[in-house]
Amino acid sequence: MPNTEAHRIREVRVTPVAFADLPLLNTVGVHEPFALRAIVELVTDSGLTGLGETYGDAGHLDRLRLAAAGLDGVDVWHVQEIARRIRVALAADTGTGGHGMSGMVTGSRTADRVLSPFEVACLDIQGKAIGRPVSxxxxxxxxxxxxxxxxxxxxxxxxxxxxxxxxxxxxxxxxxxxxxxxxxxxxxxxxxxxxxxxxxxxxxxxxxxxxxxxxxxxxxxxxxxxxxxxxxxxxxxxxxxxxxxxxxxxxxxxxxxxxxxxxxxxxxxxxxxxxxxxxxxxxxxxxxxxxxxxxxxxxxxxxxxxxxxxxxxxxxxxxxxxxxxxxxxxxxxxxxxxxxxxxxxxxxxxxxxxxxxxxxxxxxxxxxxxxxxxxxxxxxxxxVELDRDALARMHEQYLSCGIRERDDTGYFRRFEPGFDPAAPRW
Ligand SMILES: O=C([O-])C(=O)C[C@H](O)[C@@H](O)C(=O)[O-]
Ligand SMILES: [Mg+2]
Structure with missing residues (x-):
């Protein structure tokens, strides 16, 4: 029997997490001791859960939460409707910062960055619903x-x-x-x-x-x-x-x-x-x-x-x-x-x-x-399956690490105050 059931979003959880990172150098500075990510969970009325992962910077988290608030009741097969609702939710948002890419991917589209983890989570649920891998x-x-x-x-x-x-x-x-x-x-x-x-x-x-x-x-x-x-x-x-x-x-x-x-x-x-x-x-x-x-x-x-x-x-x-x-x-x-x-x-x-x-x-x-x-x-x-204990531990790590925005330049300047990353450097 084909599985024709709708799987409507009933709950959305957005959890910021932090994990230890090493002092990796790039042209705008150096990685801070912790990298940030956000874990998105969609829960449907049919009891399925889907996972997505994205940047964990404060501005992006605000936008994820704004988007999440508008998704109640949408069937996870209707990603276009999710994209539309996200565009509506973000209509007043013009921010390009807070996306976790430290000034290196400045022209990407805010609505696309916000949609991404929700789309991935929808595909995760779709696959679970019909018993097939996302590929x-x-x-x-x-x-x-x-x-x-x-x-x-x-x-x-x-x-x-x-x-x-x-x-x-x-x-x-x-x-x-x-x-x-x-x-x-x-x-x-x-x-x-x-x-x-x-x-x-x-x-x-x-x-x-x-x-x-x-x-x-x-x-x-x-x-x-x-x-x-x-x-x-x-x-x-x-x-x-x-x-x-x-x-x-x-x-x-x-x-x-x-x-x-x-x-x-x-x-x-x-x-x-x-x-x-x-x-x-x-x-x-x-x-x-x-x-x-x-x-x-x-x-x-x-x-x-x-x-x-x-x-x-x-x-x-x-x-x-x-x-x-x-x-x-x-x-x-x-x-x-x-x-x-x-x-x-x-x-x-x-x-x-x-x-x-x-x-x-x-x-x-x-x-x-x-x-x-x-x-x-x-x-x-x-x-892949969410490890709830690990999620909780890494969320605690986020709360205690004190980092809320990726800032490779600011961190580098603590050690080389005159550092100027403006391109071209050479
Ligand atoms: O290919 C790239 O441009 C990157 O991987 C960007 C990253 O932000 C990288 O530079 C990093 O992690 O420092
Ligand atoms: Mg590159």
Whole structure:
């Protein structure tokens, strides 16, 4: 018998959580001792619960709660109606801040960021209702494992005033190679991304060349988050000719990226100048980017991310996947999405290795890295279960950590008061 029942939302819970993070450096500063996330739970009148995960910054939390208040009674199969109600609830909200991306993804759409965890939770419930994994709701998995990349960061040895962490310092090419060896040894990743924009470009080029020597067969990427001028980007792009699989956001803006793309051989990738659908047309017209990094957290969920994938396919652009510090619900959602997106041909980003495995809100065991990839869950829905004790503990951690907005720049300035992250830095 087909399951035709409606599953109407009766309760929405939004719980901010915090988990320990390491002093990872980027061009706007350094990660604080805790990263924030919000866990969204939808409960239906039929007794099903769906999970979503998103940013935990105060402004975003306010918007999630505003949105949540308008969802009572909607059937989880009617995501368009949920999107409409969210647009109505947020009509007066023009804020772009408080989204947990520390100034790096400033043009994404507020309503899409708010919709995302609710859509994921609806898909989780839909899957549970019919006994199918989320990947099936997205057209079916075309691969049973999803590849992720080793996401290297320059980092301090530990948070100032605390003991060194287990990863130690990575402030020069030798230390970065050691970081890569350890990460690849533990997780088996077959591609490497370096978060750049931290040191002068020559030092970062040297680091990439050392990584190339140490890992001759691993595709390499560097992402300075727009820290370089057009001229610097062209120079670095030429120096790394034949070394990178793509160069991610060397400079800011569609015009700047187009000027670089005309002069370098490798594809340019972005999660900064194309972060919403209305930015695709001008980027295509200018041939500014050849790879878009999707991210369901700001593109409006899994279904919209698949629309982005089709657009990339139509215009002959590549597709990869961006990440921020995240927990297991997001990893499950990313894995279902990547599995059901045929043209997602690059290993996806993940911050997963930077988190303590014990710090999560899901019951352990559903997701595991092997050979750099994660098996696509086959249980109904997302295939992950909420660990209520862990949720409570991580909510307490949120309450006591004192952080309410991600602020990499403010934290960095505590140790280097004159620091100015304005792009281009070089
Ligand atoms: O690809 C990217 O731009 C990112 O991963 C952005 C993140 O915010 C990253 O820079 C970080 O975690 O510091
Ligand atoms: Mg990036």
């Amino acid at each position: 099936d709701l997205l057209g079916g998995a075309v691969r049973d494992r999803v590849d992720y990349s080793a996401y290297l960061f320059y980092k301090w040895a530990g948070h100032p005033g605390f003991e060194d962490d287990a990863w130690g310092a990575a402030l020069d090419p030798g230390q970065l190679v050691a970081q890569a060896e350890r990460m690849i040894g533990e997780f088996g990743f077959s591609a490497i991304k370096l978060k750049g924009g931290v040191f002068a470009p020559d030092a970062e080029v040297e680091a990439i060349l050392e990584l190339r020597k140490a890992f001759p067969d691993h595709p390499l990427r560097i992402d300075p988050n727009g820290a370089w001028s057009v001229e610097t980007s062209i120079r670095v792009g030429r120096e790394l000719d034949g070394v990178l699989e793509y160069l991610e956001d060397p400079t800011t803006g569609i015009e700047g990226m187009a000027a670089v793309a005309r002069e370098v051989s490798m594809p340019l990738a972005t999660n900064m100048c194309v972060v919403a659908f209305d930015q695709v047309k001008p980027a295509v017209a200018a041939d500014a980017v050849q790879v878009i990094l999707s991210d369901h957290h700001f593109w409006g969920g899994l279904d919209r991310s698949r629309s982005l994938a089709r657009i990339c396919d139509t215009f002959g652009m590549g597709l990869s996947m961006h990440s921020n510090s995240h927990l297991g619900i997001s990893l499950a959602a990313m894995t279902h999405l990547a599995a059901a997106t045929p043209n997602l041909s690059y290993a996806c980003d993940t911050h997963w290795p930077w988190k303590d495995p014990a710090d999560d809100v899901i019951v352990p065991g559903a997701l595991a890295f092997e050979g750099g990839s994660v098996a696509v869950p086959t249980a109904p829905g997302l295939g």
